[in-house]
Amino acid sequence: MTKTELKEKVEATGSVFFTRDSMKFFGDTMKNYGVRSVVVDTHTQTGIEAWELYRIRPVKMGNQKSAYFRKDNFERVYAKID
Numbered sequence: 001m002t003k004t005e006l007k008e009k010v011e012a013t014g015s016v017f018f019t020r021d022s023m024k025f026f027g028d029t030m031k032n033y034g035v036r037s038v039v040v041d042t043h044t045q046t047g048i049e050a051w052e053l054y055r056i057r058p059v060k061m062g063n064q065k066s067a068y069f070r071k072d073n074f075e076r077v078y079a080k081i082d
Helices: 003-012 020-026
Strands: 033-040 048-055 067-070
Touching: 003 033, 003 048, 003 067
Parallel strands: none
Antiparallel strands: 033 048, 048 067
C-alpha cells in the first residue's frame, strides 16, 4: 500500500483527514508521510490489522503522531496508548 493509494481509499469513506484545510492546519504535506502495516489495539478491540500513516518529520507544535486506518474498511481507528 502506498500513501497515495491509502489516501484514495480513505477519502472514499467520506473522511476529511486528507482535505487541504486539515493538512494545512497541521502544517502537513503528503511528502511527509510514510505507510506501514501494523496490528493495533484500541480500548474496545485488540489485534486490528491496520495501515499506519506515520510522519517522517514533526509538524506544527512538534506533532509526530501516527494515524491508523483499518485494512478491511479504511475507517480510522485510535490506537490505545499504554
